[in-house]
Amino acid sequence: KAGVTQTPRYLIKTRGQQVTLSCSPISGHRSVSWYQQTPGQGLQFLFEYFSETQRNKGNFPGRFSGRQFSNSRSEMNVSTLELGDSALYLCASSLENRGQETQYFGPGTRLLVL
Amino acid sequence: AQSVTQLGSHVSVSEGALVLLRCNYSSSVPPYLFWYVQYPNQGLQLLLKYTSAATLVKGINGFEAEFKKSETSFHLTKPSAHMSDAAEYFCAVTTNTGNQFYFGTGTSLTVIP
Numbered sequence: 001k002a003g004v005t006q007t008p009r010y011l012i013k014t015r016g017q018q019v020t021l022s023c024s025p026i027s028g029h030r031s032v033s034w035y036q037q038t039p040g041q042g043l044q045f046l047f048e049y050f051s052e053t054q055r056n057k058g059n060f061p062g063r064f065s066g067r068q069f070s071n072s073r074s075e076m077n078v079s080t081l082e083l084g085d086s087a088l089y090l091c092a093s094s095l096e097n098r099g100q101e102t103q104y105f106g107p108g109t110r111l112l113v114l
Numbered sequence: 115a116q117s118v119t120q121l122g123s124h125v126s127v128s129e130g131a132l133v134l135l136r137c138n139y140s141s142s143v144p145p146y147l148f149w150y151v152q153y154p155n156q157g158l159q160l161l162l163k164y165t166s167a168a169t170l171v172k173g174i175n176g177f178e179a180e181f182k183k184s185e186t187s188f189h190l191t192k193p194s195a196h197m198s199d200a201a202e203y204f205c206a207v208t209t210n211t212g213n214q215f216y217f218g219t220g221t222s223l224t225v226i227p
Binding site: 050 | 150156159160163217
């Protein structure tokens with residue numbers, strides 16, 4: 001089975017722009033979670049989608065949004081980019097993200113905001 | 115609510131020495147616990163997980179962890195460090211009643227030759 005894929009791998013944007021990141025989960029997985037990773041804050045949970053519905057949301061401003069398609073692929077959008085949004089964005093997939101299920105991570109998208 | 119505390123953001127060990135990375139959890143219900151490893155510019159890879167089947171869990175690359183309910187701990191150990199073990203290690207907790215992982219702040223392991 002192919003692993004979790006994320007595109008693009010690297011991205012450079014300027015302040016005020018918006019960006020869309022994509023995540024394709026492992027085949028058959030219906031849950032996709034997004035995380036922001038920075039040296040200062042570590043891994044922070046953004047949101048989780050399951051069967052096209054946002055099921056959980058972390059403590060991020062409304063500039064961060066996402067969606068999930070019927071094939072379980074997910075996109076994350078950040079509008080009005082700020083310098084502090086520079087980070088590695090990771091997505092993880094699992095069958096249903098319940099209990100002892102493992103979350104499988106993609107390689108991440110590294111976003112640099114100038 | 116669940117949370118994880120990783121003591122020591124940086125740990126250095128000599129090659130061949132014991133590796134001990136600490137993780138304490140807080141959970142109001144029986145937890146499931148995970149250790150992940152992250153190499154530079156990569157995503158997280160599962161090392162091992164505790165799912166209540168056995169308190170001593172063996173993972174990949176010679177790592178193991180022991181679940182101690184009385185101490186609310188799930189420390190990661192490896193008898194003999196290898197240079198390739200240098201990475202960032204994350205402990206995480208989830209439960210059967212929720213569907214969100216709670217990660218610790220990570221421990222960066224340096225292996226000194």
